[in-house]
Amino acid sequence: MMRKVAVIGAGMTLFRRRLLETGKELSFLATKMAMEDCELEKKDIDMVVMGSAPDAFDGIHMKGENLLDGAAATNKPYVRVFNGGGTGVFAPIAGWWHVASGVADICLVVCEEKMSSCFPHPQTAFQHIWDPIIDRPLHPNLVWLFAMEMNRYMTVYNIKKEDIARVAVKNKRNAVGHPCAQLPDEKITIDDVLNSEVMAWPVQRLDISPPSDGASALILCSEEKVKQFSQDQIWIDGVGWNIDSTMWTNRDLYFPRYVANAAKMAYKMARIQDPREEIDFAEPYDPFDYKELHHMEGLLLCDKGEAPILTREGVTQRDGDLPICPSGGLLGVGNPIAATMGQKVCELYWQLSGNAGKRQIPTDPQVGVGQAWGDIMQMGTVIVLRRG
Amino acid sequence: MTRKVAVIGIGHTNFNSMTPDVSWKEFMFEACQKAYMDAGINPREDIDSFITCAEDYYEGFSIFDEFVPDQIGAVLRPCCTVCGDGLYGLGNAYMQIMTGQFDIVAVEAHSKISDILTFGDIVLHAYDPLFEKPIAGSVERQKYIGSPSYNKESPKPLVGKTKEKGRIHPYFLAGLEMQHYLAKTGTTEEQCAMIVVKNKKNAFNNPYAKYEANISVEDIMESEYLFKPVKKLDVSPNVDGAISFVLASDEAIQKLDVEPIWFKGFGWSSESPWLSSKSMDANYATMASNMAYKMADIKNPKKEIDIAEIDDRFSYKELQHLEALGLANEGEAAKLLENGSLDLKGSLPTNTSGGSLGIGNCFEATGLQKALEIIIQLRGHAGKRQVSDAETGIAQSWRGIPTRSGAVGIFGR
């Protein structure tokens, strides 16, 4: 019998293009907020998991070691996991297995990102994600990769750009009222997105989420101890992760099968048979607006090619039938790669416990799904939270 | 009903100072294939989860996780990267199996350090940027070509603004620590040299070790000082190598025809990363071993541990770790060395494989190399270096300069 794991606290810092605080201080601020939430002290925490994306941003090799004091991990068992962009949801999964295995009772999960340290622009660190022999001599830009995937997705299903731009509008509007949001915009329209400058067709400037600094934290607890903390018990019901082949030029990019595999693994654990019916809301990863649609289909929340139709019909709005990215997602709140745990998992926790304030979904959600994507169109990580 | 976890397959490549004939992909493939054959499983069907232990800068990519799945058999399977030593990977695999959701998990770690041209600078890059990097060396501001926002009016750095180009090699930290250890325990440099002699001699009996040597204490004492008191032969040389392990739950083992070596306990811990408030003792090893002993139900490690593989990247580290792990009384590890307890026929054979001094420093794969030796010994396959009647073994590793983190694994028959 698997030991059940609950979420008892969450915290998040401001997300901005550049923050004054160092990586250690950001980890500290997020951890402090999460610990205040459940009234714990450092001595109560058994083990710590850190999630943080490329070392090249912070400019410190083995940066997990450098950040550990801010993450309350001094003199404690501490490990860093790293799956590119998927870390935001993978770090809580690693925290889950720390508790579900019986090795820890209370586990702190911290995700931190400090992209602004990389000079002149964090983009330059992305030059090194490409294969050094086949791809790098062509000097590719990261935006090209997304543009190629977006083109393939749009061509296979014959999707119009307006439907994709609709996602950017929805998320940036959803982000209004989120205290940490970097780019909330109440007045943005589809035309604004369609008229923004073309970076690499079909990607335009307002299709992209910004690089950010930030940190977020989550505290997980075993079922034996959870009653001390709250009445509402928010359980991690299912986890899944999956990775596809490195050779992205040998795959058809229109459907993220690695997300589908990860989702199936998580749904099986959560005993969900009909995701569209049983899941109340979702936070798929949206670094680009088309990614939200791509991942909605990957999460099996709709049929292939159906995601833009659902968006057009308003189903994915906060007051719709299947709210998607009620937090404002990465497009609205910011994209500090690993720290997007704040929008993808902490948001699920806040929504399910009814504490999301202005962002609260009006129907009484019971089950939420969070997903992150990472590496070179490769990694899918999925987590299912349930109020129980 | 608590599950139990065992090691059912091990595989490794040769350890060489350079491997120009293979890329990291073929290297990992070789180690993983051998492990899967050893365990008698098909990775595309039987393995539930894969874990790699790697650090970006050691590999040379921004996200090394991307370049992992194909060669370890993890395409379209759950696979992840842990930024840590091989023993961290084993510990995480253990936890995955104990959740009850996974039955067989593969762990891989490798070192392809020969691909790095500027090794010292990369280790220096791990130092804290605000307080430690500047003392390790100064920076001459160079022209940054191709940057769209660079111009002459850009702000000048306020720290480290001198013109000298020289930077100190980051291993100076080992010199500071050794100085402290020798002063605290009264151990002498000659005694540390004896560790080098022992390990390099042990390496002769290890077919995959590459730095075996029949040298004497005098040879070592005459070698040049690099960071006094650390001498050239006190430092283990860099080496390439890949190792893979397969772990399984006791239920899965019943269906396979393998001889399991039980993974009884593990632990890891990190001390404060600040250079100014680090203890110069190996407290991380003490904390990690406490966690591991508790899990493995070991109350008297000196009596219950039969064989040890201890991190000996620098010669004094082996003595320091022995004391930290409770296998020697404080300050007395050198005595154990001198009365022969650490030799092959002694009461606590240590680093029978040759350790990092005899095999080479394989960075993130070090933990798995230590565990590899323990498994080989417990299986009785160690040939000339076999320890008789070994029942329980301990493998310990440290994450290297400048970290204060380490992990411990305990295996038994």
Add this chain to the structure above:
Amino acid sequence: MKLEVMTIKKEAYPKYAPGTHVSNKDIINNNITYSWWEPEVQYSWSLGPAYSRFLQELKKGRIIGRTCKKCNRVIVPPRMFCEYCYKPTDDWIYLKDTGTIETYSISYLDPNAKRIKDPILIGVISIDGASPQHGFMHYFNEMKSEEIYIGMKVKAMWKPENERTGSITDIKYFKPLKGGER
């Protein structure tokens, strides 16, 4: 199935957003203290047998792949093991230097993220002779951005023999395959 709509009056999380926002100007005007470091990070990766042969053949003006008999694939870029069957691949096989565009992008950013007026055309080409959708990324040229489409047939434009160095850039770009051309 809609659930009952409930008004939940609870606290709004996150309750506050800690962190101090600073901008690029703060750095340029020296309003904040910072420290600067440039690491010397250089690598020389061993290519291994598969990529070595691939690049040697590119220098000779040919594209080569590997076959896996078990899953019946012809793989390019070549590798020594098949990632689906998890076994070594079997033989070398020469492929054509023509292919089909699988996806593309029209970029107004150059590799350093600077804006450019004349766009760069980049995309993924699946190589004729290899399994479907097996190929690599490269530039396109000798076509206008309005003309490019998914499914277009293209041919490699090689550098002159004395300029080839054994790199993917020995192919300058891919250009449209004219009717009747091989």
